[in-house]
Amino acid sequence: MNEMHPTPRTYIINCVALLALLGLTIAAAYLNLGPFNTVVAMLISLAKGGLIALFFMHLRYSxxxxxxxxxxxxxxxxxxxxxxxxxxxxxxxx
Amino acid sequence: MPEIALAPVEHQFENAEQQREAATMGMWVFLATEALFFGGMFLGYTAYRTYYPEAFAEASRHTLVAFGSINTAVLLISSTVMAFAVRAARMNRRGLLSILLLVTASLGTAFLVIKGFEYAREISEGLLPGPKFHIETSDPVHAEMFFYLYWLMTGVHALHVTIGVALIGFFALRAWLFDAFRDHDTPIDLLGLYWHFVDVVWVFLFPLIYLAGRHS
Structure with a gap:
């Protein structure tokens, strides 16, 4: 483990960002973007997965x-x- | 800045830090096998959806998006609480650790209860694949394929959540009764990795199951 550790503030910001991305992915699903609906949904999922891995799973500090x-x-x-x-x-x- | 808790060092390791790193590495290896396990199902889903996009879009509109959305939020919040639990363990705060683990397990249980109500409604609507399967779409055969994948993927995921809830509850009890993780918080670290991974799987499942074809 590195010297650096995530602070409570990091976790709270991460949580808010994840919930915002959840809202975004739901909203985007109701717009007709043609074939890009799935692309946008998967990009948002990748972003959420990345945030979880980097901060909650401590990859950023590993x-x-x-x-x-x-x-x-x-x-x-x-x-x-x-x-x-x-x-x-x-x-x-x- | 939380202090780094020290574990008793087994003889094959140079020091506590190396021991922790080896354990963390092992957990990531396990999670890689889990990623491939779930990946096979995602691959099957993608292949079928590519062949029958209309049937999958229509079938997806029969899923209960409110249940799925609330459950996603529940899991994301439970992951946040788990992150705080891992931090509490590192700081040797036993009481806080027990409470945060209990909250995480409760949120996991809430997820399963909501999923249970959702399953019950889907069974009553005839959306469980089998002889009684019934759906009003233009291509019921492949809509059933969607629901077969839906039950399989959410079912296997729910099994993971169940295992997680049981482990987290058990660890909460050990922390509370025996102070089992004082200066030895690696197990909590690894438990956290597992729980976050299960969250990541759901993050990808959610749009594929509930949001496909919502716009039309």
Missing amino acids: KPLIWIFAGAGVFWLGIMLVLALGDYLTRGWR
């Missing part, structure tokens, strides 16, 4: 070793999603 293992999880998940969807999303017969 050593590179922890970053490598957290990153490895995301990397392998990415391999599964990207390679599989690279097939499903490009099949012409849909």
Whole structure:
């Protein structure tokens, strides 16, 4: 663990930001953005997931070793999603 | 600035900090396997939704968005309380730790109760896949596929919440009765990581289940 630690203020701000993003994603879902509805929803989810990982899960304050293992999880998940969807999303017969 | 609590150091570690880091690393490895476990279901969802976007949008409009939204807020707030519990453990504040863990477990329980009411209403509306499944859409066959994935993904997630609530309650009791985490707060740290991870899974589930196709 580093010298730096999140303060109560950090947690409160993070909580407010997460709830604001929740409101934003609900509001955005009722606007017709065409194919971008899903894109916007997933970007907001990524932002929320990032905030939770960085501050609540202390990634922001963690050593590179922890970053490598957290990153490895995301990397392998990415391999599964990207390679599989690279097939499903490009099949012409849909 | 909270002081760093010192754990008894096992012989394979140089010092308490290395021991804590090894435990944290192990937890992240576990969470990586969990991410791949949930990822498979998200992949299935994405593949089916790509093939049957209309059926999924129509089916998604039959989910109860108010229940889902409130539950998202409940989980986000419970994660915040958990973050404060981890901090209380680090500062060796036993009473505060017990109370914050209890609040987290209560919010987790609230999530499950709300989910239970939601499930009950969906069963009464015929939205449980099986011989009695019934839905008024243009493509009920693939709407049923959506609801199959809905029950599977929210069910597995709810199982994780249940395990989390049980563990957090148990840890709260240990903190309160035995002061079990004095100068040894790594278990609370790892419990927090688990709980936040379950929160992250829901953050991705929520828009895919409840918000797909709301605009039309």
